[in-house]
Amino acid sequence: MINKNNVTKIVLPESDIPKYWYNIVADMKNAPEPYYNPQTGEKMVPADMEAIFPKSLIEQELSKERYIEIPEEVRGYYQSFRPSPLYRARGLEKALDTPARIYYKYEGGNATGSHKLNTALAQVYYNKEAGIKRLATETGAGQWGCALSMATQMMGLDCTVYMVKVSYNQKPYRRDMMQIFGGTVYASPSEHTNNGRAILAKDPNCNGALGIAISEAVEDAVLHNDTNYALGSVLNHVCLHQTIIGQEAKRQMEVIDEYPDIVFACCGGGSNFSGMAFPFLQDKLTGKSNVQCVAVEPMSCPTLTKGVYDYDYGDTAKMAPIAKMYTLGHDFMPPAIHSGGLRYHGAGALISQLYHEGEISARAYGQLSVFDAAVFFAKAEGIVPAPESSHAICAAIDEAERCKESGEEKVILFCLSGNGYFDMTAYENYLSGKMQDSVFDESALQESLQKLPDLKK
Amino acid sequence: MINKNNVTKIVLPESDIPKYWYNIVADMKNAPEPYYNPQTGEKMVPADMEAIFPKSLIEQELSKERYIEIPEEVRGYYQSFRPSPLYRARGLEKALDTPARIYYKYEGGNATGSHKLNTALAQVYYNKEAGIKRLATETGAGQWGCALSMATQMMGLDCTVYMVKVSYNQKPYRRDMMQIFGGTVYASPSEHTNNGRAILAKDPNCNGALGIAISEAVEDAVLHNDTNYALGSVLNHVCLHQTIIGQEAKRQMEVIDEYPDIVFACCGGGSNFSGMAFPFLQDKLTGKSNVQCVAVEPMSCPTLTKGVYDYDYGDTAKMAPIAKMYTLGHDFMPPAIHSGGLRYHGAGALISQLYHEGEISARAYGQLSVFDAAVFFAKAEGIVPAPESSHAICAAIDEAERCKESGEEKVILFCLSGNGYFDMTAYENYLSGKMQDSVFDESALQESLQKLPDLKK
Numbered sequence: 005m006i007n008k009n010n011v012t013k014i015v016l017p018e019s020d021i022p023k024y025w026y027n028i029v030a031d032m033k034n035a036p037e038p039y040y041n042p043q044t045g046e047k048m049v050p051a052d053m054e055a056i057f058p059k060s061l062i063e064q065e066l067s068k069e070r071y072i073e074i075p076e077e078v079r080g081y082y083q084s085f086r087p088s089p090l091y092r093a094r095g096l097e098k099a100l101d102t103p104a105r106i107y108y109k110y111e112g113g114n115a116t117g118s119h120k121l122n123t124a125l126a127q128v129y130y131n132k133e134a135g136i137k138r139l140a141t142e143t144g145a146g147q148w149g150c151a152l153s154m155a156t157q158m159m160g161l162d163c164t165v166y167m168v169k170v171s172y173n174q175k176p177y178r179r180d181m182m183q184i185f186g187g188t189v190y191a192s193p194s195e196h197t198n199n200g201r202a203i204l205a206k207d208p209n210c211n212g213a214l215g216i217a218i219s220e221a222v223e224d225a226v227l228h229n230d231t232n233y234a235l236g237s238v239l240n241h242v243c244l245h246q247t248i249i250g251q252e253a254k255r256q257m258e259v260i261d262e263y264p265d266i267v268f269a270c271c272g273g274g275s276n277f278s279g280m281a282f283p284f285l286q287d288k289l290t291g292k293s294n295v296q297c298v299a300v301e302p303m304s305c306p307t308l309t310k311g312v313y314d315y316d317y318g319d320t321a322k323m324a325p326i327a328k329m330y331t332l333g334h335d336f337m338p339p340a341i342h343s344g345g346l347r348y349h350g351a352g353a354l355i356s357q358l359y360h361e362g363e364i365s366a367r368a369y370g371q372l373s374v375f376d377a378a379v380f381f382a383k384a385e386g387i388v389p390a391p392e393s394s395h396a397i398c399a400a401i402d403e404a405e406r407c408k409e410s411g412e413e414k415v416i417l418f419c420l421s422g423n424g425y426f427d428m429t430a431y432e433n434y435l436s437g438k439m440q441d442s443v444f445d446e447s448a449l450q451e452s453l454q455k456l457p458d459l460k461k
Numbered sequence: 462m463i464n465k466n467n468v469t470k471i472v473l474p475e476s477d478i479p480k481y482w483y484n485i486v487a488d489m490k491n492a493p494e495p496y497y498n499p500q501t502g503e504k505m506v507p508a509d510m511e512a513i514f515p516k517s518l519i520e521q522e523l524s525k526e527r528y529i530e531i532p533e534e535v536r537g538y539y540q541s542f543r544p545s546p547l548y549r550a551r552g553l554e555k556a557l558d559t560p561a562r563i564y565y566k567y568e569g570g571n572a573t574g575s576h577k578l579n580t581a582l583a584q585v586y587y588n589k590e591a592g593i594k595r596l597a598t599e600t601g602a603g604q605w606g607c608a609l610s611m612a613t614q615m616m617g618l619d620c621t622v623y624m625v626k627v628s629y630n631q632k633p634y635r636r637d638m639m640q641i642f643g644g645t646v647y648a649s650p651s652e653h654t655n656n657g658r659a660i661l662a663k664d665p666n667c668n669g670a671l672g673i674a675i676s677e678a679v680e681d682a683v684l685h686n687d688t689n690y691a692l693g694s695v696l697n698h699v700c701l702h703q704t705i706i707g708q709e710a711k712r713q714m715e716v717i718d719e720y721p722d723i724v725f726a727c728c729g730g731g732s733n734f735s736g737m738a739f740p741f742l743q744d745k746l747t748g749k750s751n752v753q754c755v756a757v758e759p760m761s762c763p764t765l766t767k768g769v770y771d772y773d774y775g776d777t778a779k780m781a782p783i784a785k786m787y788t789l790g791h792d793f794m795p796p797a798i799h800s801g802g803l804r805y806h807g808a809g810a811l812i813s814q815l816y817h818e819g820e821i822s823a824r825a826y827g828q829l830s831v832f833d834a835a836v837f838f839a840k841a842e843g844i845v846p847a848p849e850s851s852h853a854i855c856a857a858i859d860e861a862e863r864c865k866e867s868g869e870e871k872v873i874l875f876c877l878s879g880n881g882y883f884d885m886t887a888y889e890n891y892l893s894g895k896m897q898d899s900v901f902d903e904s905a906l907q908e909s910l911q912k913l914p915d916l917k918k
Contacts, residue, residue: 386614
């Protein structure tokens, strides 16, 4: 046992990389709600997904098994960056003068700078096993595109990334990084798909949107037998792969005889939140702890805190499965904020159901508070955080300040899902005082909620 | 003992962070050559340096003690990012199909992305101990400025960085990062010093140069009692602080029962090379091994491979000590290459002497070969390397290819001193085929060698 009072970072040996992913479905009160086919409006069957996903991932998507073994080859790739470190935030505690003990799990230390690599490696592995030669995907800011480019490169697959055109032009560095890893990157809408060409025919100057990029990538996968589609968040199997984060964190806290009272993670589609929170939530669902798991979202895209729990399309192009989830409506267009990774209209189905069942809670913060927290954290801890991850930091600081008022010695744990090396424009915007605070358009929400799908139940 | 055939990265516990820095002076054949005062041309005495450095660092600069204890507080700061990992380059070995075993020590995993933080924390500590409230420094590309800004922030000192104006304008992201860490950054030449104002009076549009920035920072330190100057490379105490790199690497190889036949590190001023090579060189100097230590430099600034071993000014402004070193002449202006950190006209005094005595060797590579190696490495190992560090990669690949021809199972070790997150413009330049190869201007060298100083010996 290591004395928690002497430790700054807890590093586990490679042998402690989890051997299984944890599937929370096995411990949930109710079975997950079924998916619906966006084309037919009928209940989805596994075969509906085979045009774009390998059978092994579809099985994981629908699995009820508690533990799913991580293939040896995937664990081998994890070895180069896992187990990721858990830090005691001594600098932050001191700067806040709080009686709380604050810990964070840092997922930004790998080459692509975020937790996305955990699922990218798994998805590429299963696609390779299925004989697939190329993966197509979309990317906004580019973190997911980088992770998938790197993973395909390492296992010898090709990768085509449809990158939202405005990002392609404004954020060339992540585009460069994808190309360094051998990815082919197209500005979306592109001339390479029917969907892209149709949009360009109407509007040659179209700046693109994530929904368009998804439809191009899915079309690419559907039309080419050797090509599948890969998604970086939202779906159950993606959330599943991320559970190595929380499993490692549990083990790391165990080593210093700690256990969190409260766990924070940012939440867009939900892969980071699931990855961090689900292994702790397992303890709660099985009566072993009272840990509070809190999803932190941007005030300008407040899916859990202001959305409705209903069936909706997973994407604006209506190509992804229809799922029951907290949603702002698939047409809802959140304002441009610097946390591009959290601008998704819905929350993953499992997170939504757990939230609906009262097992987890959610908080929303505005952009200026989030950047205040990000810079405060960077000065105290020496890591420049990604804007997305800074939502979790913001909530953790908030909680620690409450502890200061109440005198509570709470144990706070949060996930630092990525670094902010590629977000310097956002920081410059903040430091120069030009950053806008979040706005939320209530009437746009009411309007987009009119467009939820009709299902054949 | 861990089986070397099963391991991808070797991570040591915090308790294995070295307790001492290793001072190679204690094991060198000959005593170091003295410094000369650039103003008087006479032998320098310690008091000459007290206007800009604390006594403790001057003592380290001139020390003959073999081991110098690392203060507990500095080790505490090291805990957040050290020991840094040692990787077995399995992906690279496979891609090269070489019988050589390749290892690299990765110093780019900390928040500022390079090894510079090792000495920044030490220098800030000793200055703080001496009652200094602020540090002034210069920075080119910005890695050193980031490291010093972060270190001063963590220990509560202020930091003023004179950043070469062309970089200030062209590389805003590192400037932003310094500001996030609380550093005050001025474009140099600035209106804040006599040196800066004098230059701007003559040429208001002057783009700046490292020599000008040094002279501004030194002036700032000389004129303010509460302010000292800090340098990121070249000097003995800077090289000393970096020896934790090589000490950790030795221990990591010991754990898997390995020892390098050959060690590569890039070399500009020499802090990275010293840090990596000196602890191994200790074995060679004391007859315990035959390890070959190779400094790798850019063909366009080939200090060791084409320079002369003579006394020269440390900077173009003639304010730093005159030292006996391999030099291209303090007026030599290397062409603009993307490895800004290696564009120094000389090599540190200790490295120069060891090279002169035949204890180490040197190789030079052109820019295109270096970027070929960088991209090859990124694809094989999944880390985008800094252009500076890629010189070591290039030499290691070269060596591994020779092993393939000869069938030798050599153990190759190199230092990956930093990541390339902030060098995407360079990669874009390379990927688009626009990158120029290195050029070396022999007649400029002959001209600049005419300007070596006269000393009163």
